Amino acid sequence: MRVTDQATFNQTSTDIARARERLQTATTVSSSGVRVTHPGDDPGAAGLLVTVNANQARFDAIQKTAGQASDELASADGALNAVGNALTRAEELTVQMANSTNASGRAGAAGEVQSILNEVVAALNTRVGNRYLFGGNVDNAPPFDATGNYLGDDGVRRVEIAPGVTEAASVRADVAVKGASGGVDILSTLSALATALTANDQSGIQAALDPLSQGISQVAQARTAVGNSMNAFDTAVTVGQAARDDQKKVASDLSEADVFEAATNLAAAQQALETSLAATAQGFRLSLLNFLK
Amino acid sequence: MSDLLSIMSAASTSLAAQRAVTATAGHNIDNANTPGYARQRAELATVLPAEQVNGGFIGGGARLETVSQSRDRFLEAQIPAAIGSAAQSAEESSALASVSALNPSAPGGLSLSLSGFFTQLRALSQNAGDPGLRQAAVASAKSLALSFNQTRGALESARSGLDQTVSGYLPEVNTLAQTVADLNRQIRAARASGGQPNDLLDARQKAVDRLSELTGATQVPSTEGVNVVLGGGVGLVTGDSAATLAVAPDLANAGHVAVSLTWKGAAPTTLSDSALGGTIGGALSARDGALATAVSRIDTLAYDFATAANTVHQNGFGLDGSGGRDLFTVSATSDGAARSITVSAEVLADPGALAAASASTGVPGDAQNLLAIIGTESQALSAGTDVGATLSSITAQFGAATQRASASSEQDAAVKKNLTDLRQSVSGVSTDEELISMQAAQRAYEAIAKVIQTSNEMMQTLLSIKTT
Numbered sequence: 001m002r003v004t005d006q007a008t009f010n011q012t013s014t015d016i017a018r019a020r021e022r023l024q025t026a027t028t029v030s031s032s033g034v035r036v037t038h039p040g041d042d043p044g045a046a047g048l049l050v051t052v053n054a055n056q057a058r059f060d061a062i063q064k065t066a067g068q069a070s071d072e073l074a075s076a077d078g079a080l081n082a083v084g085n086a087l088t089r090a091e092e093l094t095v096q097m098a099n100s101t102n103a104s105g106r107a108g109a110a111g112e113v114q115s116i117l118n119e120v121v122a123a124l125n126t127r128v129g130n131r132y133l134f135g136g137n138v139d140n141a142p143p144f145d146a147t148g149n150y151l152g153d154d155g156v157r158r159v160e161i162a163p164g165v166t167e168a169a170s171v172r173a174d175v176a177v178k179g180a181s182g183g184v185d186i187l188s189t190l191s192a193l194a195t196a197l198t199a200n201d202q203s204g205i206q207a208a209l210d211p212l213s214q215g216i217s218q219v220a221q222a223r224t225a226v227g228n229s230m231n232a233f234d235t236a237v238t239v240g241q242a243a244r245d246d247q248k249k250v251a252s253d254l255s256e257a258d259v260f261e262a263a264t265n266l267a268a269a270q271q272a273l274e275t276s277l278a279a280t281a282q283g284f285r286l287s288l289l290n291f292l293k
Numbered sequence: 294m295s296d297l298l299s300i301m302s303a304a305s306t307s308l309a310a311q312r313a314v315t316a317t318a319g320h321n322i323d324n325a326n327t328p329g330y331a332r333q334r335a336e337l338a339t340v341l342p343a344e345q346v347n348g349g350f351i352g353g354g355a356r357l358e359t360v361s362q363s364r365d366r367f368l369e370a371q372i373p374a375a376i377g378s379a380a381q382s383a384e385e386s387s388a389l390a391s392v393s394a395l396n397p398s399a400p401g402g403l404s405l406s407l408s409g410f411f412t413q414l415r416a417l418s419q420n421a422g423d424p425g426l427r428q429a430a431v432a433s434a435k436s437l438a439l440s441f442n443q444t445r446g447a448l449e450s451a452r453s454g455l456d457q458t459v460s461g462y463l464p465e466v467n468t469l470a471q472t473v474a475d476l477n478r479q480i481r482a483a484r485a486s487g488g489q490p491n492d493l494l495d496a497r498q499k500a501v502d503r504l505s506e507l508t509g510a511t512q513v514p515s516t517e518g519v520n521v522v523l524g525g526g527v528g529l530v531t532g533d534s535a536a537t538l539a540v541a542p543d544l545a546n547a548g549h550v551a552v553s554l555t556w557k558g559a560a561p562t563t564l565s566d567s568a569l570g571g572t573i574g575g576a577l578s579a580r581d582g583a584l585a586t587a588v589s590r591i592d593t594l595a596y597d598f599a600t601a602a603n604t605v606h607q608n609g610f611g612l613d614g615s616g617g618r619d620l621f622t623v624s625a626t627s628d629g630a631a632r633s634i635t636v637s638a639e640v641l642a643d644p645g646a647l648a649a650a651s652a653s654t655g656v657p658g659d660a661q662n663l664l665a666i667i668g669t670e671s672q673a674l675s676a677g678t679d680v681g682a683t684l685s686s687i688t689a690q691f692g693a694a695t696q697r698a699s700a701s702s703e704q705d706a707a708v709k710k711n712l713t714d715l716r717q718s719v720s721g722v723s724t725d726e727e728l729i730s731m732q733a734a735q736r737a738y739e740a741i742a743k744v745i746q747t748s749n750e751m752m753q754t755l756l757s758i759k760t761t
Contacts, residue, residue, distance in 0.1 A: 004721030005325055007714055014710065039395050039692025040699060047689025049397035050404045054681040057408030058670070061415040068419050131420055137650070137658035140422050155659055159419050164671060166664060169419070255398060288725040292732070 012280040019273040026262065026269040035257040045254040052254065056247035062160050063240025069159040069169040070233035075126055076133045076171050077226045082123040083177070083186070084219045086116045090190060091212045094205060103200045110197030117190040121148060124177060134173035143173055148187030150178045161236035168229050176222035186215040297752050303340065303354030304744045310337050311741065313357040314734035318727040325727075329499030331362045331720035333491050362491040365719045369498070370512075372712050376502055377509030377570040379709035382701035384575025388455055389583055389695040394447035395688050403591075404684060406440035409433050414667050417649065422612065422657030427644035434636045438621060441595045445631035448588045449547075455580040456540075456550045459573050462507050463538050463552070466573070469507070470521065470535035472500045477518030478533045504529070508538075509570015524568040527554060538564075549580060583694035588631075590676075590687045596630035597674035597683075599623035602666055609648025609662025616653065618646055620666070 029035060039046035090113055097109045124134045125142040135143030135152030143152035154174050158166035172180075179185040189211040196204025317335040324330040340353035397404055413433035417426040476497040483490035497519060504510045504521055510529055513520045517532030529536055536556045543551035543563075552569060553561035566577040599621035606620035619637045624630045639646045651661035669680070676683045 007717040040695025043692030047685040050685040061412040137655040139658035
């Protein structure tokens with residue numbers, strides 16, 4: 001093949017430009033650590049990255065929300081525990097006062113039961129942040145007034161524990177405390193007990209024993225449900241974090257450059273450019289002009 | 294018998310021939326770097342007829358027969374198409390690679406905004422009455438709408454930029470087409486008066502090459518010179534006449550320019566994209582191919598997504614207990630939906646209007662409807678896949694188009710380089726060769742001068758004979 005000067009110049013120019021382009025690409029990949037920036041870099045990976053990034057955000061959001069729900073349920077459980085303890089104390093007092101004939105003792109116990117009632121109402125008006133936990137959907141105002149009337153509704157908040165799967169994140173106080181669906185009204189029971197104690201009404205006091213016992217068990221059942229939900233949310237947090245981390249790793253595998261491969265490519269590109277430049281310099285030295293005198 | 298004056302006359306003709314060889318070599322060296330130049334050769338021939346002297350023939354020296362041009366017709370026939378293809382794929386590749394709107398991990402990009410929207414809805418679902426979370430959810434909806442607007446805007450902006458590319462090159466195309474037509478006439482006139490007008494041929498080839506690069510046109514030899522033909526057999530230059538190309542907004546293509554061709558005295562004909570190759574064709578391919586598809590699919594995605602979200606949102610109730618409101622305001626059809634999508638004015642003005650509750654009595658804590666809106670993340674849209682998978686498909690499709698254009702660009706560039714290298718091999722100037730040619734001519738010139746000197750001395754010898 002006949003080789004002309006222009007062909008030589010064009011070839012070297014093309015070769016050097018290509019070597020510089022490769023060096024630029026290798027430098028960019030090495031310095032940024034990113035292999036896929038533009039969809040054209042790897043269409044399959046770019047498409048998957050969209051899905052993987054979305055999944056990562058989804059699992060992250062689910063585990064955070066589940067974590068918050070679990071924290072709130074822990075507060076609700078704490079409040080129910082306080083209610084349970086208060087009821088146990090009320091039951092003890094009731095047992096004592098049911099067998100006692102001391103009117104002043106009953107009057108004193110009546111004061112304590114009233115305190116227990118206030119304590120229970122206060123516990124049931126627990127709030128986390130700006131939200132009351134036992135009001136159902138009516139979570140922006142105290143769910144119980146001082147006399148124990150329920151001002152909330154029968155709503156149960158549900159929070160996602162997996163895409164499309166939800167778990168109860170609140171306690172139905174109308175059931176657990178007020179005895180809807182066939183239970184006992186704990187607050188009315190306490191209120192009636194206080195009244196009976198004040199009135200030194202032995203039969204009234206004795207009549208409170210069964211409801212109190214039932215109430216304790218009602219609260220225990222609610223706590224069990226809360227515990228189950230908390231377990232579900234805690235599992236969701238663990239699973240969500242693991243799923244998020246898995247997606248993160250997939251995203252990393254898809255988009256990030258292999259450090260060693262990037263370094264090798266960079267070194268190879270540098271070497272190629274140096275060789276190209278050296279070869280060009282050598283080639284340009286040879287011309288008949290150098291020998292004609 | 295050959296006389297001395299004849300020898301000197303023949304030598305004089307031969308000297309002129311050697312000077313022509315030197316001049317041609319010099320012209321070649323002068324144009325060694327001139328684009329489109331094909332090396333020339335001074336073709337020498339023996340002066341005929343040889344003079345018969347007794348039993349033999351004595352030649353009359355050398356003369357310049359012609360100055361020829363080194364071109365391979367087979368290669369030249371292939372090169373315009375190769376130049377056009379390389380320019381087309383390079384322009385398409387460059388145009389698509391410069392669009393970053395669909396980069397999968399771009400901050401503020403559609404992918405992350407979509408994730409951000411659902412993340413904020415999930416946060417709100419845990420505490421639907423919280424004003425701060427409502428504000429954040431509405432802000433994320435606004436970001437998502439803006440992201441749709443910006444993504445579509447960037448894609449449309451790229452398409453408009455390609456309109457500028459097309460429009461910008463047309464004056465040059467028209468000038469080149471007229472140049473080829475003019476050169477056809479000049480070359481015909483020069484040939485009529487004898488000889489090959491090599492430099493005019495070079496100028497015409499250079500113009501045809503550039504036309505091929507810009508429009509993908511090919512050349513068809515004819516008795517009137519070279520005709521230049523666009524894709525689909527549409528003539529651009531016929532003999533001495535050239536058509537002109539112009540652009541006009543095409544309302545059927547969102548106002549993007551369409552190219553029309555006009556022959557003098559005739560009505561303009563709108564050219565299809567397939568009639569144009571080269572840089573202009575590459576710009577049109579990118580504009581009306583991958584970019585148009587991406588715009589259309591983003592529009593459909595925005596419309597489908599907003600419609601799905603609105604359908605669920607309308608069933609829910611805001612903090613004021615009212616329902617039936619849209620979450621997004623979007624056009625009535627998918628056409629331009631990504632450009633026009635916004636968060637509805639009511640929700641924007643009052644985040645409390647975000648319909649989280651499934652019943653008016655459920656406010657503020659009920660988040661059932663919010664969970665249903667979150668459920669649209671996995672709802673199949675008109676494309677048959679959910680919003681994330683659809684966006685993934687749009688991204689992958691655009692990436693595949695970019696990668697295909699890039700691969701074509703490399704392949705076409707290699708074909709073009711191979712052919713232009715071969716053209717260089719045949720038509721390019723080698724300074725070594727030209728120097729050798731000049732040395733040869735110089736040697737011959739010196740020797741011929743010696744012939745004249747010898748003849749002159751012989752003449753002097755003859756004239757010095759004295760008659761007695």
